[in-house]
Amino acid sequence: MLLVQEAFFPIYASAADATQHSADPVASGSTPLAYFLRSKGAAADPVLHLGWTLTAICSLVCIIIAVMLAMAMFRRRRQEDPHALRSGGGLSFVFVGSIVSIVALFGITIYMLTVLAEVADPPKAPALTVTVTAYDWWWKVDYGEGPRHFTTANELHIPVGVPVLVLLKSADVIHAFWVPELSGKTQTIPGTVNRQWIQADQPGIFRGQCTQYCGVQHAHMAFEVYAQPQADYDRWYAAQQADASAPASVQAMHGRKLFAERCAGCHTIRGSQATGVQAPDLTHVLSRRLLAAGTVVNTPDNLMDWIQHAQEIKPGTLMPDMSLSPVEAGNLSAYLSTLE
Ligand code: HEC
Ligand SMILES: [Cu+2]
Structure with missing residues (x-):
């Protein structure tokens, strides 16, 4: 399965190099969805099998139709007598073809309903x-x-x-x-x-x-x-x-004050006065691997870059660019670095 994926999707490998704000191929939406061709869990297995079965059936139908079309074109050219077309014995062929299609479509429907039932609920109570x-x-x-x-x-x-x-x-x-x-x-x-x-x-x-x-x-x-x-x-x-611990350095304390003034309307940091609910909870933001819904890798530089240039990194995002003086940025950075 993996081989098929790599054969069909070499583009994902090169797309990874093109991401501007991170060196990590998993960030910036570069690689990930090639993985739809494999399953790593019980809820995905039946869906994957259904996908492959439908792909196989549809491919087969395409091939059969293409072959029949080619045959028809070939035959037509040989039969120059127009009456021959009318007298052709295609009726039984149409009949058999219809029955086969009906049975196949009905079978696929049953199979799809079975898969739906199979993935509707987990085999045992969720943990x-x-x-x-x-x-x-x-x-x-x-x-x-x-x-x-x-x-x-x-x-x-x-x-x-x-x-x-x-x-x-x-x-x-x-x-x-x-x-x-x-x-x-x-x-x-x-x-x-x-x-x-x-x-x-x-x-x-x-x-x-x-x-x-x-x-x-x-x-x-x-x-x-x-x-x-x-x-x-x-x-x-x-x-x-755990709540965020109180900042230990003076710089970080200034940072927390700045956060309360500029960021708390949208963001929460538990253990501080910041209780905004329209944006990600930042209590343990440092523990996360990526920022801004997988857009950039969470490094100290990327973090400060994001805060000041969110609209450049993710144009249209509901986080505004925050303009900070170098001193403010230093204080904020010191505070954010405590949010492990
Ligand atoms: C107007 C509301 C608003 C303000 C003010 C705001 N943010 Fe945000 N912030 C957001 C939203 C919305 C997101 C989610 C953006 C996205 O992923 O598209 C976000 C995302 C973030 C993230 C990424 C979190 C993650 O886990 O992905 C950080 C860090 C962040 N903001 C820090 C700050 C800081 C620091 C300030 C103040 C200097 C601030 N924000 C001010 C709305 C705001
Ligand atoms: Cu969406």
Whole structure:
């Protein structure tokens, strides 16, 4: 399967070099969706098999039609007598052809319904439920309830080998949640909660993408699923639950003040006064691998670059360019570097 993918999609390799703001091929939407040709989990297996079966059947139909068309053209040229066309005994052929088509289409329908039923619910009760809310153009991820609740962005961590239920919401327009290697696509619709379960059979990072055109930065609306051994997952979970610690240096304290004045209307940092809800929770922003829904790799330089030039990096994003003096940028950077 992998070979097929590489044969058909060599373009993904070269596209990776073209990304301007990062050296990481997984960022900037360069590689990921070639992976739709393989499955790494129980929810994606039936969909993958269905995809290949339908591709095979459709290819076969194309070939048969092409051959028959060629034969018809060849035959027509030999038969110059116009009456020969009328007297041709094509009726039984049409009859048999129709029956075969009907049976084939009916069979495909049954198969598709079976696959739908198979992926509707996980084989056993989900070990974990997370809520994913799609925004223009990023993903909010909510874990747990009550005081144990926390929010992160564009990253979904799951324990490996168990089914995880994802409740899907939208804050604005219709988006769609898709992790090609782990599941089929499911729309997120304002006012509705959709469900999709995913399961990763092995540890790894699985790229996801919004797959319903939702506006100008639809293509930069990616996320990553981190499938981890239970112990690693538990460690991550505990770290995410903690509030941000108070800044230790004077510089970072100035940074926090600046954040409260300039950024808190949109962003939350738990443990500080910042409680904005229209943008990613930044309490543990440093723990994330990518920024801005998979657009750039999260390095200190890229982070400050993003804050000051978001509109250049992701034109049209709902984060404005923040103009900062060098001193302000230094303070903010010192503060953000505490958000591990
Ligand atoms: C008007 C609301 C608004 C303001 C003000 C704002 N942001 Fe944002 N910010 C956003 C939105 C929306 C996103 C998500 C952008 C996207 O991915 O398309 C974002 C994304 C980010 C991210 C990337 C987070 C991630 O995990 O991908 C960082 C870091 C960030 N903002 C920092 C800041 C800082 C620092 C300030 C203040 C100097 C600030 N923002 C001010 C709305 C805002
Ligand atoms: Cu979208």
